[in-house]
Amino acid sequence: MKKRAAIYSRVSTNTGKQKTDRQVTDLIKYANSCGYTVDEVDIYEEYISGYKKFADRPELSRLRNVIDTNKTYYSAVFVWEISRIARDPEQCTNIVNYFNGNNIPIYVKEPEVRSLKDNGERDPMFNILLTILMEFANTEAIMIKKRSRSGLRQKASEGNAVAFINYPYGYCKGENKKLVIDDEEAEVIRKIFDLSIKGYGTKKIANVLNADGVLTRYQKKYTNPIKYKSGKPPTDPQKMTWKDGTIYTILTNEIYKGRRRIIKNPDDIDTAEIGTPKDAYDYFTVPAIVTEDTWDQAHANFKNNLRHSIRNAKFSYVLKGLIKCSCCGGSYYGRLKTDGKDKFYMCSTKRTRSRECTNKGVSIAFLESIVWNRVKIYLRSDHFKKYDTKNAEHVENIELLRKQVSISEQKRKETLDIIKNAKDLLVKQVLTAEEYSNYYTQYTSDLKKIESLIDKQKTNIQQMERYVIDYDDVQELKKRKFAIDDDRIEMAKVINSVVDSVNVYTEDGRYYFITINTKMVSSYGKVKIDLLGDKKLKRWTQIKHVGRIGSVLKYDEYGRIQTEISELGDLAEEFAADFEPLKMILLKAS
Numbered sequence: 001m002k003k004r005a006a007i008y009s010r011v012s013t014n015t016g017k018q019k020t021d022r023q024v025t026d027l028i029k030y031a032n033s034c035g036y037t038v039d040e041v042d043i044y045e046e047y048i049s050g051y052k053k054f055a056d057r058p059e060l061s062r063l064r065n066v067i068d069t070n071k072t073y074y075s076a077v078f079v080w081e082i083s084r085i086a087r088d089p090e091q092c093t094n095i096v097n098y099f100n101g102n103n104i105p106i107y108v109k110e111p112e113v114r115s116l117k118d119n120g121e122r123d124p125m126f127n128i129l130l131t132i133l134m135e136f137a138n139t140e141a142i143m144i145k146k147r148s149r150s151g152l153r154q155k156a157s158e159g160n161a162v163a164f165i166n167y168p169y170g171y172c173k174g175e176n177k178k179l180v181i182d183d184e185e186a187e188v189i190r191k192i193f194d195l196s197i198k199g200y201g202t203k204k205i206a207n208v209l210n211a212d213g214v215l216t217r218y219q220k221k222y223t224n225p226i227k228y229k230s231g232k233p234p235t236d237p238q239k240m241t242w243k244d245g246t247i248y249t250i251l252t253n254e255i256y257k258g259r260r261r262i263i264k265n266p267d268d269i270d271t272a273e274i275g276t277p278k279d280a281y282d283y284f285t286v287p288a289i290v291t292e293d294t295w296d297q298a299h300a301n302f303k304n305n306l307r308h309s310i311r312n313a314k315f316s317y318v319l320k321g322l323i324k325c326s327c328c329g330g331s332y333y334g335r336l337k338t339d340g341k342d343k344f345y346m347c348s349t350k351r352t353r354s355r356e357c358t359n360k361g362v363s364i365a366f367l368e369s370i371v372w373n374r375v376k377i378y379l380r381s382d383h384f385k386k387y388d389t390k391n392a393e394h395v396e397n398i399e400l401l402r403k404q405v406s407i408s409e410q411k412r413k414e415t416l417d418i419i420k421n422a423k424d425l426l427v428k429q430v431l432t433a434e435e436y437s438n439y440y441t442q443y444t445s446d447l448k449k450i451e452s453l454i455d456k457q458k459t460n461i462q463q464m465e466r467y468v469i470d471y472d473d474v475q476e477l478k479k480r481k482f483a484i485d486d487d488r489i490e491m492a493k494v495i496n497s498v499v500d501s502v503n504v505y506t507e508d509g510r511y512y513f514i515t516i517n518t519k520m521v522s523s524y525g526k527v528k529i530d531l532l533g534d535k536k537l538k539r540w541t542q543i544k545h546v547g548r549i550g551s552v553l554k555y556d557e558y559g560r561i562q563t564e565i566s567e568l569g570d571l572a573e574e575f576a577a578d579f580e581p582l583k584m585i586l587l588k589a590s
Contacts, residue, residue, distance in 0.1 A: 415447045
């Protein structure tokens with residue numbers, strides 16, 4: 001019976017220029033020839049930089065979650081080449097150590113090597129190639145970046161059209177590869193600056209362009225869905241309308257008055273003399289779309305409007321950056337008008353219209369009160385104390401393991417010195433060839449054992465660190481939590497210390513299904529709290545199933561709810577009797 005294997009493929013970008021198709025096809029054949037079976041769900045395709053950490057790679061993290069849930073699910077992992085694992089030597093070593101620690105060999109196609117032998121021992125040839133090839137991969141990446149930067153600067157100095165993905169809006173590539181003005185887009189740029197001089201804000205300018213049917217660069221150039229590295233669902237480019245952020249970028253870009261900014265090569269930057277980031281750039285002359293006076297006047301008006309906006313933005317959104325829309329996978333943002341009429345969190349998709357979303361907005365006071373009430377209960381509960389104690393144990397064990405690693409690394413250094421000294425004595429003919437061979441055999445054997453021990457110790461540290469919650473003094477949080485009901489800034493600090501994210505879904509605008517994803521980790525994974533809120537009655541309850549382990553509400557990788565609508569209705573009916581009044585926190589500016 002064939003054993004099951006996973007395929008991990010990676011390219012740096014998702015623009016379409018780099019694809020994983022060939023990697024995947026060849027790796028499936030390679031896995032089959034080695035006696036492994038691979039299904040579609042076993043393919044993990046990543047579009048991300050090779051310098052990203054383990055935890056910052058969605059597909060690699062998803063693979064790790066499968067392994068952590070069931071240690072015997074996969075018997076091997078196949079990759080095209082070592083640089084596909086990572087380009088940073090330290091990150092690559094960490095990833096390899098994780099799989100080795102779980103007794104899962106990594107099979108590399110080019111060249112054909114694997115990290116573990118059939119008996120579970122580390123393959124010395126793999127270790128040698130890993131060290132050499134990782135240094136090559138890292139050096140190659142650095143040199144490519146330098147050459148790219150150098151080439152870009154040279155072309156920019158010659159007036160050529162250069163861009164990594166898109167040219168700045170208003171420009172295109174002309175004859176002889178020169179950067180020239182796109183007449184149609186230039187009219188849009190001039191209109192943006194003209195409206196800014198007239199006092200229009202960035203959001204209002206975006207609304208004018210959308211109302212006039214002006215197409216964005218994405219709408220004109222792309223037809224296939226745009227993928228994101230941030231974990232958001234792909235977006236239809238035809239729905240990517242003008243946004244205030246795009247207008248901000250245009251109004252602050254000096255290229256439109258004829259000054260193109262290009263970052264210097266790292267080797268050309270004297271860090272001792274550079275005082276501000278601006279000094280790390282060079283400027284090149286390009287065709288101007290607006291006059292320098294027009295750019296300066298619009299920029300001055302824009303900065304004044306921005307300062308005025310900042311002065312008046314005194315409201316602190318307690319859940320800012322935490323709320324995920326469980327209908328479309330987007331993010332929620334707070335909206336509070338000075339006239340007091342609008343006080344709610346709403347999905348950003350409703351503003352950008354980049355995806356279909358039927359999720360309703362939710363009152364700021366209502367949602368913040370539910371989350372804050374539950375966080376306070378969680379902080380004082382025995383459930384929390386249990387994990388708080390376990391947290392302290394993990395920290396203590398990690399420190400102990402680090403000391404053991406330090407001792408092992410010292411032993412490794414001493415052993416390497418002995419081997420080196422033995423070689424020197426052989427050259428000086430103090431040792432015979434036979435005596436040297438005996439020394440070498442004995443101490444290289446000891447060295448392998450020490451290196452294997454260090455790998456296991458470091459893997460144990462990595463696994464244990466995943467169960468350590470990352471927030472400041474837990475005891476201090478508990479002391480403060482009841483005293484800050486009227487301090488929104490302090491309240492936000494406590495919530496952000498305990499909560500990773502908050503999923504929100506509403507079926508009919510009355511019942512809100514809420515999941516608080518905490519930073520606490522149990523033996524079953526991240527601790528999640530499922531809640532049900534009634535907007536009409538201003539009441540809430542925790543959704544509990546006696547004897548059930550894990551979360552009741554289910555979500556996909558983008559945070560979109562996967563629980564059936566009929567089941568949600570049953571939950572609302574089942575737990576409505578458990579509703580308790582909601583102690584509303586004060587909704588005031590901080």
